[in-house]
Amino acid sequence: MPNSTREVDVCIVGGGPAGMVLGLLLAQQGMKTLVLERHRNFDREFRGEVLMPRFVQMFRQIGLFDFLEKYPHLKLNNLEIIFKNWHLAKFQIAKIAPEAPFALWMPQPILLGALYDKGKTLPNFDLWFNASAQDLIEENGTVTGVQVELNGKMVEVRSRITVGTDGRASMVRRAGGFETESESHNFDVMWFAIPRPEGYEQTVRAFLSTGINYLILPKYPDLLQCGLIVPKGEMIRFKEKGIESLRKALFKAYAILHPFAAELKDFSHFNVLQARMSFVKRWAKNGCLLVGDSAHTCSPAGAIGVSVAVGSAIVAADVIRKALKANDVSAEFLDQVQRIRGMEVREIQKMQKEVTDGLIFAPRAYKWLVPFLFYLFAKTPLLRQFQRKLLVMKEPLPIDQSLQSLHF
Ligand SMILES: Cc1cc2nc3c(=O)[nH]c(=O)nc-3n(C[C@H](O)[C@H](O)[C@H](O)COP(=O)(O)OP(=O)(O)OC[C@H]3O[C@@H](n4cnc5c(N)ncnc54)[C@H](O)[C@@H]3O)c2cc1C
Structure with missing residues (x-):
């Protein structure tokens, strides 16, 4: 039996980027909004830290960019792709995305x-930390709220619409019986951090090799921040073989990683990101919607997971406002x-998928060929077009004018 009940217009399960943006936009438009976050705070590492021009464009569109820019950040200007010591390509983000x-x-x-x-x-915004949604409440085929464990006690939250922004392992998706249309897990990224040498440029670098490919970002x-791009489950194999095997792999990499390799004693420095992609067949049920990674998890290629999740959250804010106004919370x-x-x-x-299949996981026999083909490809306008499609929004999100002129 729940200890208490709370009533809101919209209950958002998950205080990640999608849930927080959605919560703000709804509350700013006058809807009583509660965000539930199971952790005690926002502390998390190696999670969605690079925000590509798409993100900047969206935040400008909803009027939040100038506010966000006041918080600590770095601006990254260049992308480079390197094979051994050969600079295959260098791109200025300003040329790919002059608008952001x-x-x-x-x-x-x-x-x-x-x-x-x-x-x-915002008076209509509320967030509970240490609030883990356990199950959905359903009545007559419509979701009407969630059962939440708040600081160890069960609470019932009643809501006109419940949104699952609870990420790639979504409870809302599971409890709501949402069907996954496609799912894949092709590789892992083993992240770790090292000190940044004085004068290191604001450049994101991808290193291709015939062995392990890796990324280095300020x-x-x-x-x-360094990421080794490895076949799925590789960390377990490294652990079975011992730390020496990983040290050897790192010594084959760029010299900047060698001091870290020399000091390496155990695996505690590494944080594994499973590169999963998934797409839920239908994101809505009566009274319930999946938004962000819970509906569509993106691969790390291009570092656009946050932008894609936030894009769906902004559109959802517009649709939810209209649904509540029309008093129609149906799946349709x-x-x-x-x-x-x-x-x-x-x-x-x-x-x-094309980036990872072509550039990173080409069949072994073609590994030497890939850099040359890429070098030639980079000389054509096709690459710029591809990069723009991935990193830049073609046009503003199709949302109501009222959402674009919010005064935060
Ligand atoms: C290691 C790593 C590195 C990444 N790097 C990048 C990057 O550089 N750039 C980029 O754009 N994207 C990156 N991504 C992807 C990006 O982090 C995600 O796409 C993005 O965070 C998705 O946002 P979201 O709000 O949908 O979900 P999430 O960020 O996953 O947020 C979900 C939230 O829901 C909470 N939650 C889960 N279950 C419950 C529950 N039952 N009750 C209450 N709360 C719950 C979680 O604690 C979490 O706070 C990375 C992902 C990972 C894993």
Whole structure:
């Protein structure tokens, strides 16, 4: 039996980027909104820290960019692809995306903390930490709320619409019986951080090799974040073989990693990201909607997971406002979010698959050929077009004017 009940217009399960943006937009438009976050705070590492021009464009569209820019961040200007010591290609983000000429490095605790600071100024916004949604409440085929464990006690939240922004392992998706249309897990990224040498440029670098491919990115405030792109489950194999095997792999990499390799004693420095992609067949049920990674998890290729999740959250804010106004919370009404976003998300996932299949996981026999083909490809306008499609929004999100002129 629940200890108490709370009533709101919209209950959002999950205080990640999608849930926080959705919560702010709904509360700002006058809907009573409660965000549930199972953790005690926003502390998390190696999660969605690079925010590509798409994100900047969206935040400008909803009027939140100038506010966010006041929080600590780095601006990244260049992308480079290197094979051995050969610079295959160097791209200026300003040339790919003149309308938003940089990527932001903003750790998620800072991003989410900033959004929460804004939420605290809105009377209709509420967020509960240490609130783990356990199950959905359903009546006559419509979701009407969630059972929540709040600080160890059961609470019932009643809501006109319940949104699952609870990420790739979504409870709402599971409890609501949403069907997954496609799912894949092709590789893992083993992340770790090292000190950033003085004068290191604001450049994201991808290193291709005939062995392990890897990424090195400036990390706020003074580190480099490095990611080894490995077949799925490789960390377990490294652990079976012992730390020496990983040290050897690192010594084959760029010299900047060698001091870290020399000091390496155990696996505690590594954080494994499983590169999963998934797409839920139908994102809506009566009274319930999946938004962000819970509906469509993207691969890490292009570092656009946050942008894609937030894009769906902004569109969802528009659709939910209209649904509540029309007093129609049916799946058919809420389907509008998928109708607007589904096609673009599928295209993005397809491009991400092409990047990883072609560039990173080419068959062994072709590994030497890939850099040469890429070098030639980079000389054509096709690459710029591909990058724009992945990193830049073609046009503003199709949302009501009222959402674009919110005064935060
Ligand atoms: C290691 C890693 C690195 C990444 N790097 C990048 C990057 O550089 N750039 C980029 O754009 N994307 C990146 N991504 C992807 C990006 O983090 C996600 O696409 C994005 O965070 C999705 O946002 P979301 O709000 O949908 O879900 P999430 O960020 O996953 O948020 C879900 C939230 O729901 C909470 N939650 C879950 N279950 C419950 C429950 N039952 N009750 C209450 N709360 C719950 C979780 O604690 C979490 O806070 C990365 C992902 C990972 C895993």
